[in-house]
Amino acid sequence: xxxxxxxxxxxxxxxxxxxxxxxxxxxxxxxxxxxxxxxxxxxxxxxxxxxxxxxxxxxxxxxxxxxxxxxxxxxxxxxxxxxxxxxxxxxxxxxxxxxxxxxxxxxxxxxxxxxxxxxxxxxxxxxxxxxxxxxxxxxxxxxxxxxxxxxxx
Numbered sequence: 037x038x039x040x041x042x043x044x045x046x047x048x049x050x051x052x053x054x055x056x057x058x059x060x061x062x063x064x065x066x067x068x069x070x071x072x073x074x075x076x077x078x079x080x081x082x083x084x085x086x087x088x089x090x091x092x093x094x095x096x097x098x099x100x101x102x103x104x105x106x107x108x109x110x111x112x113x114x115x116x117x118x119x120x121x122x123x124x125x126x127x128x129x130x131x132x133x134x135x136x137x138x139x140x141x142x143x144x145x146x147x148x149x150x151x152x153x154x155x156x157x158x159x160x161x162x163x164x165x166x167x168x169x170x171x172x173x174x175x176x177x178x179x180x181x182x183x184x185x186x187x188x189x
Contacts, residue, residue, distance in 0.1 A: 058091065058179070060170045062159040070094045071183060072156050073176045074163045078114075085116045087127070088164040093180030099131065101140060109134045110177060115157070119165035123148040124157055136177050 057076035064070040071093050078089035090113050092098060097107035110132040117124045125146040133139050151161045162168040173179040 058173045058176045059163070060173050061090065061163055062156045064156060069096065070098075070156075071180050072159070073173050073179065074160055076163075076169065079164050084118055084120070086119055086164045087114055087116045088160060089114055090160050091176035091180075093176065093184075095184035097134075101131065106133055106139050108132065108139065110136065110180070112176075115160055115164070117151070117161050117164050118148065119161070122151050122161070124151050124161060125149065132177075 058073045059076060061072045061074045063072065073091040073093075075089040075091070078087070080087050092111045092113070094109065097109055098111055099108040100106070101108060108131040112130045112132075113126055114128040115124055116127055125148050126144045127146070128144060129140075129142045130138055131140040131142070151157050159168075
């Protein structure tokens with residue numbers, strides 16, 4: 037019994053904590069067909085780089101990947117920013133199906149690129165580097181589904 041309890045404690049300790057503070061960052065399209073949220077609890081500085089997790093959800097599949105192909109409805113991406121020089125890169129993408137099941141995790145080795153002005157990435161840079169916060173959203177999956185499909189999805 038002690039071994040079982042110790043094993044369970046290790047599993048719980050190694051499981052990442054759920055994000056507590058997701059905030060609205062931006063939307064795209066004339067109809068607001070893509071919503072982007074960012075997790076305040078994920079903002080971390082390592083050397084010059086500041087990282088943040090961003091959630092994207094939509095009213096249509098964001099991507100169609102894999103073998104067999106899977107419709108991807110949600111993505112959580114990790115971005116890094118060099119705040120002083122206005123550079124960014126993506127370091128990881130987790131892709132989820134319509135049932136919120138993680139289907140693919142991809143690590144990226146993207147080169148640093150300039151943050152485009154007035155873009156979703158610019159909003160994420162303001163969030164990570166300047167502490168800009170808009171409305172808190174709660175669970176990003178639930179928030180996105182409620183916006184696009186109503187409270188009964």
